[in-house]
Amino acid sequence: MKLKFLAALGFIAATLYSCDDETTGIGQFISNEEFIQAKADSYTVETESHLLDSVYSRSTTAYLGKFTDENYGTFTSDFLVQINCPENFSLPDRLQSIDEATLGLYYTSYFGDSLAPMRVQVDTLTMPIQDNGLDKNLYYTNMDPTRYYNTQNPPLATKDYTAYDQTVSDSLHQTSDYYKHISIDLGNAFCDNFKSKYDVTAVENGETVHPYFKDSESFINNVLKGFYIHVTNGEGCILYISDIYLHLTVSYMSRNSADTADSLVTAIVPMTATNEVFMSTRFQNSGLQNLVDDPTCTYLKTPAGLCTKVTLPIEEMYEEHRTDTLNSISLSFTKMRDPSTSPYKMGTPANLLMVRADEMKSFFENNEVYDEHTSFLSSYNSTDNSYSFSKLNRLIAAIFSEIRPEIEKGTAQWEAWKAEHPDWNKILLVPVTTETDSQGNIIGIGNDLSVNSAMLVGGKDLNESADESEKIQMDIIYTQPSQD
Structure with a gap:
C-alpha cells in the first residue's frame, strides 16, 4: 500500500x-x-x-431539454418557476382587455444539436410553493414536479422549437440586438382569467387597490402559482435559460393631449422571474x-x-x-x-x-x-x-x-x-x-x-x-x- x-x-x-x-x-x-x-x-x-x-442548486439559470450520449446515456432537464409581482403592481388605467400573454424563455447558450426539433409544454401549478429558505429539499435536482401540478389537467400551452430559430434571418442571428428565445402563446383563457383577477378591487386608506397584485405572495397564492416547463417530444439539445418573462399585451383607453377624445391604446407589460421568487430545475440521468x-x-x-x-x-x-x-x-x-x-x-x-x-x-x-x-x-x-x-x-x-x-x-x-x-x-x-x-x-x-x-x-x-x-x-x- x-x-x-x-x-x-x-x-x-x-x-x-x-x-x-x-x-x-x-x-x-x-x-x-x-x-x-x-x-x-x-x-x-x-x-x-x-x-x-441529486445535487443542491439555487441557480439563476434554468435548463430545458433532452440529450442522449453514447457513453453517458440519456439526460433530461425541466423546471418549475414562479413569476415575480412587484409591490403594488398595476396595469394601465381604464384597462379594456388583455389581448395576449406570452411566456418568453431567453437563453444564452445551448448544448447539442441546434436544429434538433423539440416540443416544450407549459403546465400551470395547482399548489403554491412556499419558499421561506427553510426547506432545503426544494432546491435538490430530484424534486418531483407532480407534487405541484395536476397531471390530468390539459396543458396550458405547447410550442415546437429548435435552438437555432429558423424563422429568424441569419443576418439577425448575427446581430448583438438579437436575444435567442422561445416565445410561447399562453392562450385566451389565460388572458381572461388574469384580467378577472386584476378586476378584483378593494379600498385601503381611501384608495382603490388590486389586492391580488399587492406583492408576490398575494399574486402567487391568488393569480398564478407558477409554471412547470418540460420537453414532451424530441431530443438532442439542452437550453441554458437565463431569463424568463411573462409579456402581457394589453389594451386601454387613453385621452389625447387636449383631453378631448378617447383612443384605444395597446401596450406590452412585462413581468419576470427573479431571485425573489422560486425556480428550481430537475435533472434526470439514465445509464x-x-x-x-x-x-x-x-x-x-x-x-x-x-x-x-x-x-x-x-x-x-x-x-x-x-x-x-x-x-x-x-x-x-x-x-x-x-x-x-x-x-x-x-x-x-x-x-x-x-x-x-x-x-x-x-x-x-x-x-x-x-x-x-x-x-x-x-x-x-x-x-x-x-x-x-x-x-x-x-x-x-x-x-x-x-x-x-x-x-x-x-x-x-x-x-x-x-x-x-x-x-x-x-x-x-x-x-x-x-x-x-x-x-x-x-x-x-x-x-x-x-x-x-x-x-x-x-x-x-x-x-x-x-x-x-x-x-x-x-x-x-x-x-x-x-x-x-
Whole structure:
C-alpha cells in the first residue's frame, strides 16, 4: 500500500516551509539546529466513481431539454418557476382587455444539436410553493414536479422549437440586438382569467387597490402559482435559460393631449422571474450505473451525475506519522483522453471541489466557500491534463485530531466508531462553478450544472491489480521531533 523513501532536503526555510505557508504540526518540536532532515513519503489512495442522484442548486439559470450520449446515456432537464409581482403592481388605467400573454424563455447558450426539433409544454401549478429558505429539499435536482401540478389537467400551452430559430434571418442571428428565445402563446383563457383577477378591487386608506397584485405572495397564492416547463417530444439539445418573462399585451383607453377624445391604446407589460421568487430545475440521468461499475477509471459527469470518491489511507498514515509534523501533502488526478465519437462532445469540468464526503451536503446548503483546511479547490490544467491539490496536510491534521481520542479508547471502541462513520476517511471530487467579486476573489461555489464530463485515471482495477508505482500517490513531506 505504501511506497516510502527518505531524503535530506537541505536548509528548512528554503526547502521545507516553501511547501506550505501555514505548516501544520501533528507532533510539535523545537530545534536549535540550522538544518533539519526532511523526509518524504508516498501513500496510495483508492478511487471509485460515485453516483449523485441529486445535487443542491439555487441557480439563476434554468435548463430545458433532452440529450442522449453514447457513453453517458440519456439526460433530461425541466423546471418549475414562479413569476415575480412587484409591490403594488398595476396595469394601465381604464384597462379594456388583455389581448395576449406570452411566456418568453431567453437563453444564452445551448448544448447539442441546434436544429434538433423539440416540443416544450407549459403546465400551470395547482399548489403554491412556499419558499421561506427553510426547506432545503426544494432546491435538490430530484424534486418531483407532480407534487405541484395536476397531471390530468390539459396543458396550458405547447410550442415546437429548435435552438437555432429558423424563422429568424441569419443576418439577425448575427446581430448583438438579437436575444435567442422561445416565445410561447399562453392562450385566451389565460388572458381572461388574469384580467378577472386584476378586476378584483378593494379600498385601503381611501384608495382603490388590486389586492391580488399587492406583492408576490398575494399574486402567487391568488393569480398564478407558477409554471412547470418540460420537453414532451424530441431530443438532442439542452437550453441554458437565463431569463424568463411573462409579456402581457394589453389594451386601454387613453385621452389625447387636449383631453378631448378617447383612443384605444395597446401596450406590452412585462413581468419576470427573479431571485425573489422560486425556480428550481430537475435533472434526470439514465445509464450512469454502468459507469459507476466500470473498474477501469473513474468518472465526472454534470449536472447531477457522477463524481469521484477517494479513500485516504488515514490509519496507515496515523500509525506512522502521528507524532510528526506534516509540512506538505499533495495529490493529483489525471484526466484521460475522451474516447467519444459524438459530434457534440461534452466540456471538461473547469473546477473540482475536494470535500469530505460527509460534509458535502452542508457545504452546498450553507453556501460555504472552500477554506483549504477541510475543503479545497483545483482548476483543470490543460497542459498536463490534471487537477492538482496541495496543502492537504491541513486536512490530514484535522482528521488526525478527530480520530485520536477514538483510537485511544481502544480497538473495540475504534472499530465501533468507524462503523458508525463509514465516510470518515472518504473525500469527494465534485465539479463546481465559482462566483468572484470585482477583485477576482472567490465568494461563492455551486454545483456545476452545465453538460460536462471527464474520465480520471483510477478505479477498482488500478486499486486492486496495478503495480504500486502506477497507482495514484499522495506525496508527503514531513519532519520528526528531535530524538535528543
